[in-house]
Amino acid sequence: MSEHRSGPVRNEAARQAILEAAASLFEEHGYDRLTMEGIAARAHTGKQTIYRWWRSKGDLVADCLLEGLILPDQLIPPSTGxxxxxxxxxxxxxxxLLxxxxxEGLLRSLVAAAAGNADVGRRLRNSLWxxxxxxxxxxxxxxxxxxxxDLPLPEVSEALLGAVILRALGREAADPEAVDRLLTVVLGVR
Amino acid sequence: MSEHRSGPVRNEAARQAILEAAASLFEEHGYDRLTMEGIAARAHTGKQTIYRWWRSKGDLVADCLLEGLILPDQLIPPSTGxxxxxxxxxxxxxxxLLxxxxxEGLLRSLVAAAAGNADVGRRLRNSLWxxxxxxxxxxxxxxxxxxxxDLPLPEVSEALLGAVILRALGREAADPEAVDRLLTVVLGVR
Amino acid sequence: MSEHRSGPVRNEAARQAILEAAASLFEEHGYDRLTMEGIAARAHTGKQTIYRWWRSKGDLVADCLLEGLILPDQLIPPSTGxxxxxxxxxxxxxxxLLxxxxxEGLLRSLVAAAAGNADVGRRLRNSLWxxxxxxxxxxxxxxxxxxxxDLPLPEVSEALLGAVILRALGREAADPEAVDRLLTVVLGVR
Amino acid sequence: MSEHRSGPVRNEAARQAILEAAASLFEEHGYDRLTMEGIAARAHTGKQTIYRWWRSKGDLVADCLLEGLILPDQLIPPSTGxxxxxxxxxxxxxxxLLxxxxxEGLLRSLVAAAAGNADVGRRLRNSLWxxxxxxxxxxxxxxxxxxxxDLPLPEVSEALLGAVILRALGREAADPEAVDRLLTVVLGVR
DNA sequence: CAATAAGCGAGACGGTACGTCTCGTCTTGCT
DNA sequence: AGCAAGACGAGACGTACCGTCTCGCTTATTG
Known part of the structure; x- marks a missing residue:
C-alpha cells in the first residue's frame, strides 16, 4: 500500500525546454525584458506549464542558475601558484566582461534578479561566492x-566580489591600478 | 529679440510634488512596484508632466537620490575617535536596517534601480561611496x-559597501563576528 | 465467437455521479459557468471519463434533461376542467418561476444550451413542448x-411557450392581464 | 464654473471601429466564438479601450444591435393589403433564413446573447418585437x-416570434402548412 | 487462471481567451 | 506654452478551462 499518486509525471523535456528558453532569452535581453510569454513561445509550451512549476520569473531564473545555464564558466580564477x-x-x-x-547586462541582470527575488539571491550567493x-x-x-x-576566506571573497559589483553598478571602468589597490586592501599584502 | 520662449515656465511646485511622490512611493513599495501612473496620481500631476522632464522611472529615482529624498542620513558613520x-x-x-x-526592500530597490539605469548607478555611486x-x-x-x-580609501570603501550589498542580495543575516572579520580583512588590523 | 470485448464495462456509478454533478452545477451556476473540470471534480471523476461518453458540455446537459435531472416537474398544468x-x-x-x-437563470440557461447545441435543442423540444x-x-x-x-395543438403550444420564452429573454415582467390577452389571442376565446 | 472634466473626449473613430469589428465577427462566427481579442485586433484597438466603454461582450453586442449593425433589414414584413x-x-x-x-447561427447567437446578458435581452426586445x-x-x-x-398586438407579435424562436431552438424545419396553422391560431382567421 | 484489454482517477500538457495593469504617447480644454 | 486629466494602442501579466494525452491502477472476459 504505497503513497502512490496516479497520473502522468512531470515532462522532463518540457522542463528542459523552458529552462533553456529562459536562459537564452535572459542572455539576449536581460532580466527586465525577459517575459513569461516569450519563454513559453520559445519553449513551445503553454504559459500554464511554466506557472505550474515556477511561481515567478525570478524562481525560473534561479533554477536556470542552479542548472548552470546562465553563468559562463570563465569565472574560475587561474591557479599558477x-x-x-x-x-x-x-x-x-x-x-x-563588464x-x-x-x-555588463548579464551581471546587472543577475543583480536585478537577485534584488527582486530572494531565491535568486540565495542561489546566486551559493553558486557565486x-x-x-x-x-x-x-x-x-x-x-x-x-x-x-587565519584569513577569513568568506569575508575576503565578499569584499572582492562586492567591490566588483559596486563598480559595475556605478559604471566605473576598472584599471589595473585599481585592481592592484583592491587586492592590497583585501589580501593585506603589498 | 531674445532667446526666451514664450509661455509659462517650468512649474517648480509640480517638480517638487513629483519628486516627493516618487520618493514616498519608492519607500513604500520599492522600485519594481513604483509606477509612473501612481506617481502622477499622488502628485496630482499629469503623466505627461513627468515625461516632459524625466525620460524614465530610473531618471526620476536618480533625481530623488540627488535631492536626498530617498536615502536616510542615518548612514553616516559615528565619529568617536x-x-x-x-x-x-x-x-x-x-x-x-536590512x-x-x-x-531590506529599500536597499534592494536601489540596487535594482542602479542595475536597470546607468544614470541612477552613477549618481548612486557618487552619493553613496x-x-x-x-x-x-x-x-x-x-x-x-x-x-x-597610504591606505587607498576608495577601495576600502568599495570593499566594505560591496560586502554589505552582497550580503543583502544573498539574504545573509549579519552577525557581529562577521562584521568583525570583515573589518579585519579590509582595515588590516586585528 | 461473440462480439463482446474484454475488459470492464461502463461504470454506472460514474455515469450517475457525472449526470448529477452536471445537473446540480447547472442549477447553481447556469450553463455558461458550467465547466467540465467542475463537473469532474464534483463527481470525483477524471475528465476523460466524461469525454469518453459525451462529446460536449451540451450533450451532457441534454442527457441531464432526458433523465429529468434538470427540469422541475412543477411545469405540469393543472386540470380543473x-x-x-x-x-x-x-x-x-x-x-x-422567472x-x-x-x-430566471434556469430558463435562460436552457435556452442558451439549446441555442449552442443542436442535440440539446431537439431534446428540449421533445420534453418541453x-x-x-x-x-x-x-x-x-x-x-x-x-x-x-380542429385546433392545431402543436402550434398553440408553440405560440404559448414561445411567448413565455420571449418575455423571459426580453426581461419583461408578466402581469395577469398580459397572460389573459395572450390566452385570448392563442385560444381564440374571449 | 462648470462640471467640466478636462482631458480628451471619447474617440468616435475607435468606437465605430470596435462596433463594426464586433458586428462583422459576430456574423462570421456567432456569439460564442466572438472574442474580445479578435475584436480589438480587427479594430486596431487595445483591449482596454473596449473594456473602458463596455463591460462585457454582451454589452457590446447589445450596442451593435442598437446601431443596426447586426440585424438584416430583410425582417420587414411586406405590405400588400x-x-x-x-x-x-x-x-x-x-x-x-434559418x-x-x-x-441559423445568427438567430441562435442572438438568443444566446440575450440569454446571457440582460441588456442585450431588453434591447433585442425593443428592436425586434x-x-x-x-x-x-x-x-x-x-x-x-x-x-x-381590439386584437392585442403585442401578444400577437410575441406569439408569432416566440413560435419562430422555439422552432429554431428545436431545430424543427418549417413547412408552409405549419406556418398556415400558426397564423390561424394566432390571428384567429381561417 | 493467466493474459489482455478496456475503464477509471488523476492530472500534466499545449493552447486560447480572459480581464487587469502599466507603459509611453496623444488630445483636450483650462490657466 | 505649461499643465491636469485622461483616452489611446500596445502588450505582458497571471488565471480559468478547454480537449488530449499519459500514467498506474483495477476489473471483466477470454483463450
Whole structure:
C-alpha cells in the first residue's frame, strides 16, 4: 500500500525546454525584458506549464542558475601558484566582461534578479561566492602558506566580489591600478 | 529679440510634488512596484508632466537620490575617535536596517534601480561611496594616523559597501563576528 | 465467437455521479459557468471519463434533461376542467418561476444550451413542448369540446411557450392581464 | 464654473471601429466564438479601450444591435393589403433564413446573447418585437379593419416570434402548412 | 487462471481567451 | 506654452478551462 499518486509525471523535456528558453532569452535581453510569454513561445509550451512549476520569473531564473545555464564558466580564477597575480588576472577578466554590453547586462541582470527575488539571491550567493571557485583558490593559497591561515576566506571573497559589483553598478571602468589597490586592501599584502 | 520662449515656465511646485511622490512611493513599495501612473496620481500631476522632464522611472529615482529624498542620513558613520569601533557600529546599523523588510526592500530597490539605469548607478555611486560620509570618516582616521596614510580609501570603501550589498542580495543575516572579520580583512588590523 | 470485448464495462456509478454533478452545477451556476473540470471534480471523476461518453458540455446537459435531472416537474398544468383558467394558472406559475433569479437563470440557461447545441435543442423540444404535459392538457380540452377539435395543438403550444420564452429573454415582467390577452389571442376565446 | 472634466473626449473613430469589428465577427462566427481579442485586433484597438466603454461582450453586442449593425433589414414584413398572406411570406422568409447555417447561427447567437446578458435581452426586445415593423404591419391591418380592432398586438407579435424562436431552438424545419396553422391560431382567421 | 484489454482517477500538457495593469504617447480644454 | 486629466494602442501579466494525452491502477472476459 504505497503513497502512490496516479497520473502522468512531470515532462522532463518540457522542463528542459523552458529552462533553456529562459536562459537564452535572459542572455539576449536581460532580466527586465525577459517575459513569461516569450519563454513559453520559445519553449513551445503553454504559459500554464511554466506557472505550474515556477511561481515567478525570478524562481525560473534561479533554477536556470542552479542548472548552470546562465553563468559562463570563465569565472574560475587561474591557479599558477601566485594568488595575488591569479586574482589580479581573474578580476581583470571579470572587469573585461563588464566592458562589452553583453557581460555588463548579464551581471546587472543577475543583480536585478537577485534584488527582486530572494531565491535568486540565495542561489546566486551559493553558486557565486559562498561555495565558489574563488573560495577554492583562496583556500589553496591559505594551505600553502601564501595567505595567512587565519584569513577569513568568506569575508575576503565578499569584499572582492562586492567591490566588483559596486563598480559595475556605478559604471566605473576598472584599471589595473585599481585592481592592484583592491587586492592590497583585501589580501593585506603589498 | 531674445532667446526666451514664450509661455509659462517650468512649474517648480509640480517638480517638487513629483519628486516627493516618487520618493514616498519608492519607500513604500520599492522600485519594481513604483509606477509612473501612481506617481502622477499622488502628485496630482499629469503623466505627461513627468515625461516632459524625466525620460524614465530610473531618471526620476536618480533625481530623488540627488535631492536626498530617498536615502536616510542615518548612514553616516559615528565619529568617536576609534575608526574600527565606529565602522563596526555603522556596519551593524546598516545590517540592522536590512533586517526589517522596509530597509531590506529599500536597499534592494536601489540596487535594482542602479542595475536597470546607468544614470541612477552613477549618481548612486557618487552619493553613496565615492564622495560619501564613509570616505570622510576614513580620511579623518588616516589623518590622525589611526589608519595607514597610504591606505587607498576608495577601495576600502568599495570593499566594505560591496560586502554589505552582497550580503543583502544573498539574504545573509549579519552577525557581529562577521562584521568583525570583515573589518579585519579590509582595515588590516586585528 | 461473440462480439463482446474484454475488459470492464461502463461504470454506472460514474455515469450517475457525472449526470448529477452536471445537473446540480447547472442549477447553481447556469450553463455558461458550467465547466467540465467542475463537473469532474464534483463527481470525483477524471475528465476523460466524461469525454469518453459525451462529446460536449451540451450533450451532457441534454442527457441531464432526458433523465429529468434538470427540469422541475412543477411545469405540469393543472386540470380543473376549465382550460382557460388552467393555462392562466400555468402561465403565471412559469412567470413566477422567472421572477426569482434561480428560475430566471434556469430558463435562460436552457435556452442558451439549446441555442449552442443542436442535440440539446431537439431534446428540449421533445420534453418541453412537442410531447409535453401542456399538449396533453390541450388535447384533453379538445376532446371534451372545450376547445375546437380542429385546433392545431402543436402550434398553440408553440405560440404559448414561445411567448413565455420571449418575455423571459426580453426581461419583461408578466402581469395577469398580459397572460389573459395572450390566452385570448392563442385560444381564440374571449 | 462648470462640471467640466478636462482631458480628451471619447474617440468616435475607435468606437465605430470596435462596433463594426464586433458586428462583422459576430456574423462570421456567432456569439460564442466572438472574442474580445479578435475584436480589438480587427479594430486596431487595445483591449482596454473596449473594456473602458463596455463591460462585457454582451454589452457590446447589445450596442451593435442598437446601431443596426447586426440585424438584416430583410425582417420587414411586406405590405400588400392582405395581412394573412404578408405574414405568411414574412414567416417563411424567416424560416428560410434559418435554413442556411448563417442565419441559423445568427438567430441562435442572438438568443444566446440575450440569454446571457440582460441588456442585450431588453434591447433585442425593443428592436425586434416591441417596436418592430411586425407590430407596424399588424397595426395597419387593425386600422383597415382587416384584423379586429381590439386584437392585442403585442401578444400577437410575441406569439408569432416566440413560435419562430422555439422552432429554431428545436431545430424543427418549417413547412408552409405549419406556418398556415400558426397564423390561424394566432390571428384567429381561417 | 493467466493474459489482455478496456475503464477509471488523476492530472500534466499545449493552447486560447480572459480581464487587469502599466507603459509611453496623444488630445483636450483650462490657466 | 505649461499643465491636469485622461483616452489611446500596445502588450505582458497571471488565471480559468478547454480537449488530449499519459500514467498506474483495477476489473471483466477470454483463450
Amino acid at each position: 601566485d594568488v595575488r597575480a591569479d586574482l589580479a588576472v581573474w578580476l581583470e577578466r571579470i572587469f573585461g 566592458q562589452d554590453s553583453r557581460g 559562498a561555495n565558489s571557485s574563488l573560495i577554492e583558490r583562496l583556500r589553496a593559497a591559505a594551505e600553502t602558506g601564501e595567505l595567512p591561515a | 576609534d575608526v574600527r569601533a565606529d565602522l563596526a557600529v555603522w556596519l551593524e546599523r546598516i545590517f540592522g 533586517q526589517d523588510s522596509r530597509g 565615492a564622495n560619501s560620509s564613509l570616505i570622510e570618516r576614513l580620511r579623518a582616521a588616516a589623518e590622525t594616523g589611526e589608519l595607514p596614510a | 376549465d382550460v382557460r383558467a388552467d393555462l392562466a394558472v400555468w402561465l403565471e406559475r412559469i412567470f413566477g 421572477q426569482d433569479s434561480r428560475g 412537442a410531447n409535453s404535459s401542456l399538449i396533453e392538457r390541450l388535447r384533453a380540452a379538445a376532446e371534451t369540446g372545450e376547445l375546437p377539435a | 392582405d395581412v394573412r398572406a404578408d405574414l405568411a411570406v414574412w414567416l417563411e422568409r424567416i424560416f428560410g 435554413q442556411d447555417s448563417r442565419g 416591441a417596436n418592430s415593423s411586425l407590430i407596424e404591419r399588424l397595426r395597419a391591418a387593425a386600422e383597415t379593419g382587416e384584423l379586429p380592432a
